[in-house]
Amino acid sequence: MVLIANLVHWFIQLFILLIIVQAILSFFMPPYHRVRQVIDRIVNPFLQPIRRFIPTTGGLDFSPMVLIILLYILDSILTRLFLSL
Secondary structure: OHHHHHHHHHHHHHHHHHHHHHHHHHHHOOOOOOHHHHHHHHHHHHHHHHHHHHOOOOOOOOOHHHHHHHHHHHHHHHHHHHHHO
């Protein structure tokens, strides 16, 4: 079960890194750039439900931060669950 816990942890960490990269690239890269489109296709389906509840405030989108916090909580819960089995 340690292997599964580690795999889940690394997958979540990789996804968090993609969210951070997507947020940074949104400032510097145009939306039609191929790299940004690929990352947006991966990350946006998870951000859209959060954006329905937390609107953009003052031009700032807080949904990536909320998603990262939720993923850290999920990572903690799943890691403890797998390690306790």
